[in-house]
Structures are given as structure tokens and as C-alpha cells.
Amino acid sequence: MAKAKTTIFYCTECGNESPKWQGQCPACKAWNTLVEAPKEDKRSLPSAKKILPGTSSKPVKISEITQEKETRISSGFAELDNVLGGGIVPASLILVGGDPGIGKSTLLLQTAKNVAAAGHKVLYISGEESLSQIKLRADRVGEFSDQIRFLCETSLDVISEVLKEEKPEMAVIDSIQTMFREDVPAAPGSISQVRESTHVLLGLAKGLGITIFIVGHVTKEGTVAGPRMLEHMVDTVLYFEGDHQDTYRVIRGVKNRFGATDEIGVFEMRGSGLHEVKNPSEHLTEGRAAGSPGSVITCVMEGTRPVLLEVQALVARTHYPNPRRTAVGVDFNRVNLLAAVLEKRLGLRLSECDIYINIAGGMRLSEPSIDLAIIMAMISSYTDKPLPERLVVFGEVGLTGEIRSVTQDRKRIAEAEKLGYEMCVMPKTNAEKLKNVSGIRLTGVSSLAEVSKII
DSSP states (O other): OOOOOOEEEEETTTOOEESSOOSBOTTTOOBSOEEEEEOOOTTTSOOOOOOSTTOOSSOOOGGGOOOOOOOOBOOSOHHHHHHHTSSBOTTOEEEEEEOTTSSHHHHHHHHHHHHHHTTOOEEEEESSSOHHHHHHHHHHHOOOOTTEEEEEOOBHHHHHHHHHHHOOSEEEEEOGGGOBOTTSOSOTTSHHHHHHHHHHHHHHHHHHTOEEEEEEEBOTTSSBSSOTHHHHHSSEEEEEEOOTTSSEEEEEEEEETTSOSSOEEEEEEETTEEEEOSOHHHHHHTTOOTTOTTEEEEEEEETTEEEEEEEEEEEEEOSSSSOOEEEESSOHHHHHHHHHHHHHHHOOOGGGEEEEEEETTSOOOOOGGGHHHHHHHHHHHHHTOOOOTTEEEOOEEOTTSBEEOOSOHHHHHHHHHHTTOOEEEEEHHHHHHOOSOOSSEEEEEOBHHHHHHHO
């Protein structure tokens, strides 16, 4: 008789199963994402149990559903509470991802300290550090109350029993890649172990009413390592971003079932741990050189929060046949597109120049409202004419050179006015709607020709 296959191939992007390896996933069409993992014996696995409290096997009307008033727990960080939608929701499963050494463990250790200091029972479980190593880091961030307990363990069976016995209000798992189940025939960190471990933690969070934070490592592409379905299983996905050479860290919500997404919180890494940055706009624009060509301030929306940032451009003639293009903090292809628009619509010979674009402060932006700021910074550097120091610029630029409107213009103007900026160049369609603004002078533009006249 033919020997039964003991392995199967999983797609790390969508979780699709395939009996043999293929270069392209047949489900999501992603390339080189299929990895080999042991095939699970369905007979040996425990039967599935209902993990969501309050669920019913019978369909009900919306009027028959009762809902308790939502009570959130403060993390002790206003920035983190803002990203979570107002605080920590009980019985939720939260995934925190980020590069190694960026400060994920430090952030969650400080959050656990703050929650325990407020009188809530907390359990911190580490699979990567010993108790003595945790104490070294804990001594750095301050004093801890007796409401927080520490455990070094990697077996999910042991952790499940401890959680059922201790019944904390909040638990931290650091990290999910070190956890394993004994009945899953795979190494810790594999797709099978990560998926099954998350299933167990999801059942514990919903069944026992425990808020569980999971630390997840990221791949070189910047996504959480393991199957992509991991992000679909949890309630909230947070990414901790930042440059190792910079002191600022940004935590960004990319999924949140209990609040808005794309909210950000800004922290500063110091010797005593992470500290909140109450006014990110002021911190990210300080140190700007006055009167320098190629520098302009723009205002972007990160979730519901307006943030002022400095856009820097350096346009220099080159003697080589292939000019260089470098973009830090913005999409490289978007910079090439805007350079082509400038060359076609205004006649600037940028094909003979090297172009370098940088977003000061280490932020990564994808909002199209920064197009006009990049355009004006490039023109300023090309003509060697500095822009006014107290100027704010925002707007989207189309391929025909038109300046398109952006959303939430009043919030952007209010943030610029609060920090003392006196002039704003913005899309003409937005400027016509804002007629009652007195603290800042608005200049509406509809094309690149009008922008070049201003400069």
C-alpha cells in the first residue's frame, strides 16, 4: 500500500493548504510563500470547543441580543490608549509586531506595570528571557507592584493551567514564536505551532475574560512572521516602528475591532524606558534649519490625528548618464512619478539631476496629500530658493499637474495654526470652503503653474 503523506504545504500569506510545493499559491497568487509543515492527524487533536462566550447555536434577532456596557482598562499611556480606541478592551487578543530590539518587550512591560499599579492582576509570561533578565529590564523602568507576576515558560499546556488557576485580568505572551503545544508534531515557531498556539490563546482570552497581548516577530518584509491568518484571528494588530538610530518610536494600529485603524502613538526611547511624546508635531519639526532651500513643512493625517512633518529634497546635477533617485520615508515610485510630472508640466530638466527625498524624524508616509510638499521641496532645491519658514503645504498632485483636494482640511489647518504657522498653500477647492479662518493666511492653488509662481 502507498505510504500516507505526513507533510503538507501551507501558504504563509493566506494559510491555504496544498499537497505539494508550488511556486505560486493557487489561492492568493503570491509567489514563493508555500512552506512545508507536518500534516495534522485530525483524530489525535482534541475536539473543537465553543470559545466565544454568549454565542448561541440558534439564529437570533438583533433586538434579542443583550450587550453589557463596555469598560476599558487604561494602559497608563495616553498614546497607546488612543491607538487602541480608548483603552484596553477586556477579553481581547492583541498582537504587537515589530523589528527585533525596537522596544516591544519594554513597551508591554511598562504597560503591565501601569495596569498592575491601577489594581489589576497581571501575568507576564516570557519564553525568551529568564527571570533574572526580566528583572534587569524591570529595574530600569521603575518599581513594580505585587499585582504583577512573572513566569518563564514555553509550553502552552502549562501556561493554560496557570492562566486558569491565576485568572489574571491581563496577560503578556513574549513571544508567540517560542510557544508550542505538545500534541502538534512541529518545532516551535513553525506555522503549525504558531497557528495552534494562537487558537489556544484565543480560547483562553474569550473563555476566561483575559486580555492577552501577544508579541510577534516580523519578517524582512515587515509583516508578522507566521501564517497571515494570525492577523485575522486576533482582535487588534499593532506595529511598533522606528529607526534603531533614532530615539522616536511609532506604534500604529493596522487592525482594531474596537476602534479606528491607522491611529498612531509616538514614544521616545530613553535610558529609563519608553516615554510618551504628547505633541508629535513639535518634536518632529524641531531642529529645522531656517532659510535652507529644499525644506518644507507638511501636515498629514495619521488616523484622526494631524501631524506636522518636514519634507526635505536635494536636487543636484549629475555627470553620470543614469541619475540617482533615493526616497526615505515615502514611496520611491511616487517620487519618480512626481519628478516626471514636474519635467513635463514645468519644463524642469530633472532627468539630468540626482533627486533625494527624506522625511525627517523617521516617519513612513503613504498619504497622497504629501505630493504638493514634495513638489515644492524639489522646485525649491532645483532653483536654490528657500521657502518661507512659517509655511505649511499639503495637497495631492495629478498626472496633468492639477492640485486635487484632500480630506480633513480643518484639522490640518488647526494643527498648523496651533504651532504658530502663518501661511498655508493648499488645494484651491479646499481653500474656498475654509472662509472663516483668521489666524493663518490660506493660499489656494489649482495647478503647478500657480505653485511655481509662489516659489
